[in-house]
Amino acid sequence: MKxxxxxxxxxxxxxxxxxxTDAIIPKQFLKSIKRSGFGxxxxxxxxxxxxxxxxxxxxxxxINTDFVLNNPQYSGAQILLTRRNFGCGSxxxxxxxxxxxxxxxxxxxxxxxxxxxxxxxxxxxxxxVLSHEIVDNLFKYSGNIVINLEDQTVxxxxxxxxxxxxxxxxxxxxxxxxxxxxxxxxxxxxxxxETEHFNKFPWL
Amino acid sequence: MAETLYDKLMSAxxxxxxxxxxxxxxxxxxxxxxxSPQAFEGLTLSGRKLWRNKSNLAVPDHNVPTxxxxxxxxxxxxxxxxxxxxxxDKNCKTFDINEIQMNDIRQGxxxxxxxxxxxxxxxxxxxxxxxxxxxxxxxxxxAFGIGTSEVExxxxxxxxxxxxxxxxxxxxxxxxxxxxxxxxxxxxxxGKIGTAGGTGFAIExxxxxxxxxxxxxxxxxxxxxxxxxxxxxxxxxxxxxVDYVKGRPFTPIDENWDLALEYWKTLHSxxxxxxxxxxxxxxxxxxxxxxxxxxxEMVVDINGSTPDPEKEKDQVKAESIRNALKYxxxxxxxxxxxxxxxxxxxxxxTNSRIEDLRIAASVAKGKKIADNIKLALVVPGSGLVxxxxxxxxxxxxxxxxxxxWREPGCSxxxxxxADKLEPGERCASTSNRNFxxxxxxxxxxxxxxxxxxxxxxxxxxxxxxxx
Numbered sequence: 001m002k003x004x005x006x007x008x009x010x011x012x013x014x015x016x017x018x019x020x021t022d023a024i025i026p027k028q029f030l031k032s033i034k035r036s037g038f039g040x041x042x043x044x045x046x047x048x049x050x051x052x053x054x055x056x057x058x059x060x061x062x063i064n065t066d067f068v069l070n071n072p073q074y075s076g077a078q079i080l081l082t083r084r085n086f087g088c089g090s091x092x093x094x095x096x097x098x099x100x101x102x103x104x105x106x107x108x109x110x111x112x113x114x115x116x117x118x119x120x121x122x123x124x125x126x127x128x129v130l131s132h133e134i135v136d137n138l139f140k141y142s143g144n145i146v147i148n149l150e151d152q153t154v155x156x157x158x159x160x161x162x163x164x165x166x167x168x169x170x171x172x173x174x175x176x177x178x179x180x181x182x183x184x185x186x187x188x189x190x191x192x193x194e195t196e197h198f199n200k201f202p203w204l
Numbered sequence: 205m206a207e208t209l210y211d212k213l214m215s216a217x218x219x220x221x222x223x224x225x226x227x228x229x230x231x232x233x234x235x236x237x238x239x240s241p242q243a244f245e246g247l248t249l250s251g252r253k254l255w256r257n258k259s260n261l262a263v264p265d266h267n268v269p270t271x272x273x274x275x276x277x278x279x280x281x282x283x284x285x286x287x288x289x290x291x292x293d294k295n296c297k298t299f300d301i302n303e304i305q306m307n308d309i310r311q312g313x314x315x316x317x318x319x320x321x322x323x324x325x326x327x328x329x330x331x332x333x334x335x336x337x338x339x340x341x342x343x344x345x346x347a348f349g350i351g352t353s354e355v356e357x358x359x360x361x362x363x364x365x366x367x368x369x370x371x372x373x374x375x376x377x378x379x380x381x382x383x384x385x386x387x388x389x390x391x392x393x394x395g396k397i398g399t400a401g402g403t404g405f406a407i408e409x410x411x412x413x414x415x416x417x418x419x420x421x422x423x424x425x426x427x428x429x430x431x432x433x434x435x436x437x438x439x440x441x442x443x444x445x446v447d448y449v450k451g452r453p454f455t456p457i458d459e460n461w462d463l464a465l466e467y468w469k470t471l472h473s474x475x476x477x478x479x480x481x482x483x484x485x486x487x488x489x490x491x492x493x494x495x496x497x498x499x500x501e502m503v504v505d506i507n508g509s510t511p512d513p514e515k516e517k518d519q520v521k522a523e524s525i526r527n528a529l530k531y532x533x534x535x536x537x538x539x540x541x542x543x544x545x546x547x548x549x550x551x552x553x554t555n556s557r558i559e560d561l562r563i564a565a566s567v568a569k570g571k572k573i574a575d576n577i578k579l580a581l582v583v584p585g586s587g588l589v590x591x592x593x594x595x596x597x598x599x600x601x602x603x604x605x606x607x608x609w610r611e612p613g614c615s616x617x618x619x620x621x622a623d624k625l626e627p628g629e630r631c632a633s634t635s636n637r638n639f640x641x642x643x644x645x646x647x648x649x650x651x652x653x654x655x656x657x658x659x660x661x662x663x664x665x666x667x668x669x670x671x
Contacts, residue, residue, distance in 0.1 A: 016527065017520050018399055018499050022639040027620050031267065031284040033241035033291050035352075045641045051627075054284050083520060085400040088433065089637060090618075091335040092239065093351035114369075114403055114435045115335055115349055122353035166367060168225040179353070180252065183227065183361040186220055190363055193219045193229055194256075203456030203464045204231050204328070 002124025003176030006148045007105055009078035013139050014068055019082060020089035021116060025098040028053055038094055039101030043069055079145055080107045081138055086127075087116025096123045106147050108154065110135050121169050122179065128154060128163045149174055206474035208371045209440055210406040213346035213471070217329045225365050231328040233358050235262035235301070236314045237292040238620070239333030243356035244295040254299045255362035261323050262296050262303040264289045265313045266620045270583050270610035276307045285621065299359075312586020312612040315339040315553035319423065320586055322452025326441045326468040331358055336553045336636065338429040342422035343449065344441035344471040349430065369436060370404055370480040373473075375411035378487040383669040385563065386421035387555060387634065387653035389413070389485075390428035391493035395503040397483065402434030405481065408473060409439050413487035419448040420559045427554045431500040431636055440472035492668050494540050495638045495651040497528030502638070504540060506656060506668050512536040531640050532648045533628075540666045543650075546629040548573070548580040548661040549643070550607075550654055552617035555634035556585030558592050560654040564634075565598040567658035567669055573606035574664025580607040581623065583615040607661070619643050632660040 029041045031054060040058040047069050049062040063070045080099065086109040087095060096119045099107070106126045120127045126149060130138070138145075138156070146155040149170060154161045172179065183190075198204055207215070217228040240262070247254065254260075267288050273279035277293065280286040289306065296303035304310045310317060315336050318324035324340040330347035331337060333355040340347035350364065358364055374393060394401075407429050414422065422439045429437025439445075446465065449455050456464050491505040502525075504510075510529060513536060516522035529536060534543065550556070550564050561584065573580045582602045584590035590612055593599055599609045616623040617635035619642070625631055627646030634657050635642075638649040652660065659667045 015523075017524050018501075020499075020637070020639045022618075022637065022642050026641055026645070027618050030238050030620065031282075031288050033245070033288055035242040035245070045645055051645050085403070085433070088399055089335065089431075089639060091333060091349040091351055093242075093333075093353060096351075111400055111403060113400070113433060115351060119351035119353065122351060166224055168223040168365075171223070179365070180250070180357050180360045183357065183363060183365070184252075186227065187361075190219055190227075190229070190361065194362065197217075197229060201327070201464075201467065203325075203460040 001122065001172065001176050001178055004105060004124055004126050004149055004173045006146065007078055008144055008146045010074065010142070011079040011081040011108065011138065011145050012068055012074040012077040014080060014082040015139060017083035018085045018088055021087055021092050021095040022089055024087070024095040025092065026052065030092060030094055035097060036101060038098035039103070042098040042102045043067070076103070078103055078105045079147070080104045081135070082107065082109045083135070084110040086112050088113040091115045093119045093122070096120050096125050100125055108135065108138065121173055124173070124176070126173060130154065130161055130163060134161050206477040208473040208477040208479065209344065209408055209438055209471060210346070210369065210371055210436060213327065213329070214368060216327065217346065219363055224367065226368060227363050228329060228366050229363055230331055230358050231259060232324060232330045233260045233355070234314045234318055234330065234332035234337070235260055235355070236266060236332070236334065237264045237288045238266045239352050240295065240355055241288065241291045242352050243359055244299070246356040247359050252360045254359055257300045259362065260301045261318070262292060262301050263311055263314050263317055264292050264306050266614045266618065268306055268613040269621055270613050270615050270623055273307065273611055309587040309591065312589065313553045313556060313614055315427065316556060316585030316589065319343060320452070320588055322449060322455035325449060325455065326445055326471055331364065335430045336427050338435070338437045339423050339427040339553060341426040341429070341436055341438035342419060343445055344438060344468065346436065348435045369406040371478070372402060372405040372407045372434070373479040373482040374407055374409050374485065375482065376409065376413040376485045376487050377411040378413055379416070380413060380487045380490060383655045384490055384492060385653045385655060386417060386424040388490055388493045389487070390425050391495065391500065391503045391651060392490050393485070394428065394432045394500045395493070397432055399431060399499055399501045400433045402429060402432035405434050406436035406438065407432070407434040409437065414439055415442065418559060419444055420557045423557065424554055428636055441468045492653060492656050494656065494666050496532070496534065496540060497525070498531055498638055498640050499528070500636070500638060500651060502528055506540060506666060508540060510534050510536055510538045542665065543630070544576055544665045545632050545660055546576070546578050547625060547631040548577060548657050549616045549631055549633040549635060550581065550657050551583030551585070551615050552635035553585065553614070554636045555654050556583060556589065558589050560634065561589070561593045561598050564654040564658040565601040567655050568605040568607065568662065569601050571605055571662045573661045576664045577661055580661045581610060581616060582607050583610045584612045586612050616643055632657045632666065
């Protein structure tokens with residue numbers, strides 16, 4: 001897993017609530033059997049004016065200049081600032097894959113959908129929950145933002161905001177630990193649980 | 205200490221706890237072709253072994269065509285879709301995983317075939333790389349959707365790290381009216397608590413309306429829990445659950461059945477269990493529901509109208525209403541029953557079981573779809589549902605009314621196969637998501653129950669069964 005320690009970047013403001021994973025990466029791109037290469041199709045239906053399909057040359061497609069992703073002012077932003085319930089809907093991990101592939105490493109919102117929130121951590125993306133009021137203020141702020149996971153802080157030029165993150169998720173993200181490798185350290189414990197479990201529930 | 209059903213199910217599967225994270229054992233992983241290839245690839249690249257092949261059951265459903273497909277995988281004309289199904293076949297062969305292949309009579313939507321086969325049982329911990337895994341909670345199982353990294357984690361370790369959810373109780377008392385179904389109840393609940401209302405919670409549905417609801421109805425309800433933001437939706441085990449499960453291919457028999465039964469009878473919340481939130485709903489108040497916007501919470505009674513953003517005080521909400529109305533080409537204060545539709549879709553893991561098809565057929569019987577309906581699709585949830593429906597003559601009722609009778613799969617719920625809406629087309633759909641572009645770029649989805657879908661197909665616009 002990719003590490004996340006700290007980040008300094010401007011934030012791209014995507015001012016919409018309830019953005020679902022279908023919008024983040026439309027279904028036709030889920031046909032890929034690969035884990036990479038989804039970035040050019042991130043927010044495909046909002047970002048381009050034509051209908052996107054797998055295998056198109058995205059560099060020559062007509063772009064929607066009204067969509068924030070195409071605004072050169074935010075080019076290179078590694079932080080996405082958005083509204084409540086981001087990532088709702090489908091469990092597709094292609095959504096964080098596309099966000100990460102595009103270059104986002106942190107997302108700030110008042111709330112996230114559960115499955116999406118969890119999927120972010122598996123891909124080196126830090127989802128940060130801040131209050132509606134703070135998020136509102138960040139939408140009015142255009143400067144650099146510094147995120148520090150160790151300290152659990154988001155800093156603007158004049159202000160510092162603290163955020164919560166589970167200790168175990170934080171440890172894994174800070175160190176870029178491999179979840180499966182970690183779990184397999186407890187292989188014996190799993191085996192003995194399994195034996196007992198099947199004794200108790202022999203029909204499983 | 206008094207426990208909720210969710211707490212009991214979690215406790216029964218805890219392998220290890222550390223720093224607030226819990227490692228739980230997974231009894232069953234359901235696998236489909238879209239969210240698994242990268243997981244199998246990860247397993248192969250890291251040289252890790254499959255933990256336990258018997259825990260897994262695979263089926264292709266998202267990409268499969270619903271038209272003539274006697275030549276199996278070769279019937280999939282889109283080469284990218286075909287490769288995904290072929291990859292599932294190959295991975296299941298390599299890892300010796302039980303797969304119900306495309307042309308098997310048992311093939312169908314993963315959340316339909318799990319319960320149908322008895323592969324998902326009360327008390328089990330069940331995961332699938334698909335958010336609608338909540339469906340299986342209807343049987344009193346701990347079931348939730350996961351991402352592909354977690355699919356790989358379960359393949360490799362048989363376990364998953366979880367953070368415990370909070371408990372929410374939704375108690376529904378009284379009787380649902382005629383032609384009012386679990387789908388209407390689900391949409392009503394989502395309208396009430398919002399698409400994030402259940403975030404961080406496991407929802408237990410209870411009350412007299414749930415007790416008298418069929419298992420298939422409970423599946424519809426639990427299926428839609430994720431649209432309220434809840435990763436888990438569950439119903440306690442009762443006699444209906446036991447009757448449903450009995451005699452299915454994967455269901456235990458003989459002394460294991462007796463042992464299982466004894467355990468399953470404990471699968472309910474204790475009387476004085478603590479819920480972090482409780483909601484009480486009077487079932488008799490619920491009318492047929494139809495969504496008007498681009499989120500399942502944007503829902504009204506079928507006699508209702510689209511909202512007016514000018515009357516909404518919350519600016520973020522007002523903006524959402526404006527965006528949704530603009531996308532879906534409806535003006536504020538438009539009566540839904542005046543809105544004409546182009547297509548109708550009856551299917552999906554929400555509403556493609558035999559009871560759904562029976563209700564829709566009873567509404568369509570002896571009638572014809574309206575002239576303005578370009579296509580009305582009925583897509584059974586599995587080959588066995590299709591077979592049962594045909595034995596009951598439901599296929600003929602649908603065909604006589606002008607519906608197309610198709611092969612099983614996810615179909616136009618998410619339009620990964622050839623079944624999709626064209627830009628600007630409006631659909632009455634029994635599926636679960638009305639997001640922008642869900643059924644085809646630039647298309648408009650309105651979520652309804654099977655009864656309303658059939659009635660609307662006949663009326664040519666959104667319509668209740670009586671009108």
